[in-house]
Amino acid sequence: MIRKSTLFTLLALLFLLCWYALSSKNRFILPNPVDVVQAASNHWLLISKHAFVTFSEMALSIVLSLSMAIPLALIMYSLPNIGGFIQGLFLLLKAFPSFALSPLIVFWVGFGKAAILIPATIMLLFPLTIGLYRGLHAAPQSMVDMFRCWRASKFQIFTYVQIPYALPQFFSGLRIALGLVGTAVLAGEWVGSEEGLGYLLLEAKEGLNIPLAYASLVVLFCFSLLFYLVGICIEKGILHRLKLGSIAQILIASFLLVSCSQQSDKPYTLMLDWTPCPNHIPLIYGESQGYFEERGIPLQIRTPGSHDPLIAVSSGQISACVSHLQRVFRAIDQGADLVVIGVLVDSTLNGLLIQGEKTVSDLNGSRIGVVSKSASKTCQALFARAGIIPSSWVTLRSDSLTALISNQVDAVWGVYPNIEQVQLASLGHKTTYMSVSEFGYPKKSYELVIVAQRGSALHKQAEAFQKALQASINESVAHPQEAFEVYLNRFEEKRGNTVDWERVSWDKTRPLLTHTQEIDPEAYNALHLWLQDAGIISRK
Amino acid sequence: MNLDIDSISFQYEGRILLNRFSLQLSPKTVTVILGPSGVGKSTLLRILAGLETAHAGDVRRSGSIAYLPQDDVLLPWKTVRENILLPLTLQKKSASLETLHITPLLDLYPNQLSGGQRQMVAFERFLLEDKEVLLLDEPFSNVDAYIRIQLLNRLKTYVESGKSALLVTHDFQDALRVADRIVLLSPGGSTQLFDEVVPKASDLENAMSSCYI
Numbered sequence: 001m002i003r004k005s006t007l008f009t010l011l012a013l014l015f016l017l018c019w020y021a022l023s024s025k026n027r028f029i030l031p032n033p034v035d036v037v038q039a040a041s042n043h044w045l046l047i048s049k050h051a052f053v054t055f056s057e058m059a060l061s062i063v064l065s066l067s068m069a070i071p072l073a074l075i076m077y078s079l080p081n082i083g084g085f086i087q088g089l090f091l092l093l094k095a096f097p098s099f100a101l102s103p104l105i106v107f108w109v110g111f112g113k114a115a116i117l118i119p120a121t122i123m124l125l126f127p128l129t130i131g132l133y134r135g136l137h138a139a140p141q142s143m144v145d146m147f148r149c150w151r152a153s154k155f156q157i158f159t160y161v162q163i164p165y166a167l168p169q170f171f172s173g174l175r176i177a178l179g180l181v182g183t184a185v186l187a188g189e190w191v192g193s194e195e196g197l198g199y200l201l202l203e204a205k206e207g208l209n210i211p212l213a214y215a216s217l218v219v220l221f222c223f224s225l226l227f228y229l230v231g232i233c234i235e236k237g238i239l240h241r242l243k244l245g246s247i248a249q250i251l252i253a254s255f256l257l258v259s260c261s262q263q264s265d266k267p268y269t270l271m272l273d274w275t276p277c278p279n280h281i282p283l284i285y286g287e288s289q290g291y292f293e294e295r296g297i298p299l300q301i302r303t304p305g306s307h308d309p310l311i312a313v314s315s316g317q318i319s320a321c322v323s324h325l326q327r328v329f330r331a332i333d334q335g336a337d338l339v340v341i342g343v344l345v346d347s348t349l350n351g352l353l354i355q356g357e358k359t360v361s362d363l364n365g366s367r368i369g370v371v372s373k374s375a376s377k378t379c380q381a382l383f384a385r386a387g388i389i390p391s392s393w394v395t396l397r398s399d400s401l402t403a404l405i406s407n408q409v410d411a412v413w414g415v416y417p418n419i420e421q422v423q424l425a426s427l428g429h430k431t432t433y434m435s436v437s438e439f440g441y442p443k444k445s446y447e448l449v450i451v452a453q454r455g456s457a458l459h460k461q462a463e464a465f466q467k468a469l470q471a472s473i474n475e476s477v478a479h480p481q482e483a484f485e486v487y488l489n490r491f492e493e494k495r496g497n498t499v500d501w502e503r504v505s506w507d508k509t510r511p512l513l514t515h516t517q518e519i520d521p522e523a524y525n526a527l528h529l530w531l532q533d534a535g536i537i538s539r540k
Numbered sequence: 541m542n543l544d545i546d547s548i549s550f551q552y553e554g555r556i557l558l559n560r561f562s563l564q565l566s567p568k569t570v571t572v573i574l575g576p577s578g579v580g581k582s583t584l585l586r587i588l589a590g591l592e593t594a595h596a597g598d599v600r601r602s603g604s605i606a607y608l609p610q611d612d613v614l615l616p617w618k619t620v621r622e623n624i625l626l627p628l629t630l631q632k633k634s635a636s637l638e639t640l641h642i643t644p645l646l647d648l649y650p651n652q653l654s655g656g657q658r659q660m661v662a663f664e665r666f667l668l669e670d671k672e673v674l675l676l677d678e679p680f681s682n683v684d685a686y687i688r689i690q691l692l693n694r695l696k697t698y699v700e701s702g703k704s705a706l707l708v709t710h711d712f713q714d715a716l717r718v719a720d721r722i723v724l725l726s727p728g729g730s731t732q733l734f735d736e737v738v739p740k741a742s743d744l745e746n747a748m749s750s751c752y753i
Binding site for chain 1: 590627
């Protein structure tokens with residue numbers, strides 16, 4: 001008979017071999033294990049920093065959910081009517097995808113640890129509470145009767161009989177929770193965090209540093225496995241009367257190590273429209289040089305994660321965000337009370353990237369990748385006017401470049417010549433860029449503007465903000481090298497293989513930045529009219 | 541008289557288990573209850589132990605009561621010693637166990653014992669409680685015949701010191717060996733009492749065969 005450990009090793013080896021074999025097909029999408037290990041060793045400091053955050057979030061969610069589950073299960077047990085009701089409620093809650101709760105919770109509690117811990121805790125609460133609650137019913141009636149005959153008090157029956165009999169079920173609940181906690185925390189990190197392995201995973205993917213993404217995934221997997229094993233150890237430990245000191249110490253230590261989230265005391269937050277890229281360098285530079293602060297606007301810049309910045313501003317979670325004027329019009333059309341308080345790029349950047357060297361007519365019968373349904377609306381309107389008939393529209397979410405490289409689409413919509421095209425070029429992919437203005441879209445469409453809520457504190461300081469913003473743009477253009485360094489220091493994950501193309505990208509971005517904060521009313525109205533004509537916004 | 545059962549009745553899901561059942565337990569007697577399964581023998585013991593309430597009638601207890609149920613009632617995570625001392629521990633008392641017959645088993649856990657050994661341990665604990673009225677529900681069902689005879693004899697001797705015992709069993713031979721009186725419970729709650737002198741085996745056999753049909 002093969003020993004269990006041998007079998008396990010063999011399976012792991014087989015897995016690695018399969019991985020290696022598969023990765024030879026397209027190493028960009030699936031880097032081989034060696035690439036991943038290399039990425040991990042190159043970025044070990046970055047990974048360990050984010051890993052620490054995730055680990056402490058996992059530990060804290062467990063502690064939090066335990067501290068709620070135990071009293072809850074006891075209440076359910078001691079009040080059977082309520083207990084049955086809560087159990088039913090929990091079964092409903094189990095069917096509810098808590099994963100989907102994360103983006104909404106951000107609106108209620110804002111960004112930061114709470115946005116991660118609350119959904120995670122809710123997710124873990126179910127197996128823990130139900131495990132303990134059912135466990136409390138597990139004691140044999142004859143044993144309870146025996147104690148009643150001995151005139152034992154209710155408390156004695158509880159501690160001598162019911163608690164010990166509840167442990168196996170409680171621990172199987174705990175084991176499930178410990179297996180879930182990785183997923184639970186990841187869900188939150190994708191939405192409401194600027195740190196942690198989930199965040200690193202997204203960032204690495206956006207930066208097309210796929211090996212780093214896989215490395216983060218592997219670390220996350222190891223954590224989940226570790227927690228699961230700890231669960232099994234505790235279970236076996238208690239049930240078989242082993243010493244638990246060491247495990248408890250590890251858990252308590254990790255709990256204590258949880259760094260208090262460093263909430264900034266800066267009152268104004270500005271959310272970027274996307275993963276940090278050279279378009280944002282003036283903002284980052286201005287923030288670091290204090291151009292905003294010296295004009296009475298202490299500003300903190302945030303990355304959006306997978307969140308929609310306009311919604312974040314509308315909900316008041318964020319003071320301002322970077323957005324595309326067209327999106328702002330659409331949001332206002334939908335009832336958002338937003339106002340443009342600054343300009344970053346006034347021209348039109350948005351366009352199509354097509355594989356290889358192509359012309360407009362080549363788009364007929366091709367597959368067009370779009371980031372979202374709403375983006376495809378504009379694109380369809382433009383194509384209709386230009387008489388282009390593509391074979392299909394593919395919604396890609398955020399993975400437009402991967403889709404292009406892996407040949408899932410022939411062209412992608414919604415990309416910038418100074419960002420995505422440069423990035424693809426650095427990977428050796430030749431593409432043709434076509435600006436949307438070539439299809440009749442206004443040339444001056446204010447691609448990147450800063451938006452705030454109408455009547456907000458920041459809106460009232462719009463004039464000072466514009467001065468600070470223009471100063472940031474002018475100074476970063478005047479000191480391109482210094483500004484780029486500041487940007488790299490702010491986003492450590494940029495160091496590594498993304499630096500080179502971003503440097504090129506920054507060179508291409510500088511000429512695109514606006515020279516004035518004045519919005520040209522003619523261009524503004526022209527865009528508004530065009531959007532109305534295309535049926536993208538209503539005629540109000 | 542240690543226990544006076546005065547005309548108690550008990551129904552379970554519309555079925556009559558006990559119908560105006562009366563019995564007095566005097567000191568130094570072993571009363572055996574015989575009868576087919578499902579006839580209410582265990583229920584009677586549970587009522588006497590105070591775990592169930594009779595729907596009618598009255599139970600007057602003048603002595604303290606110890607109850608030994610049919611199920612395994614040893615806590616699996618405690619040693620035999622801890623299990624035996626459990627009723628005393630709850631009252632914050634202790635005792636020496638060195639005189640018991642099961643000394644070699646004291647430091648083992650219940651799952652290291654056979655079913656028969658576990659019943660022996662439970663029986664020892666039961667005697668150690670030192671109560672006036674002993675209620676035993678099929679206490680030796682898993683114990684092999686030789687040991688069972690010894691344990692029955694111990695029960696008999698123990699009762700001589702002024703206790704009364706009520707033993708539920710389905711084992712005819714056991715009943716004859718230990719009983720001072722035998723109560724035969726039949727379905728529907730009717731009872732037959734073979735009092736004072738243990739009846740001849742054949743009489744009992746006849747009575748039983750009629751109530752098992």
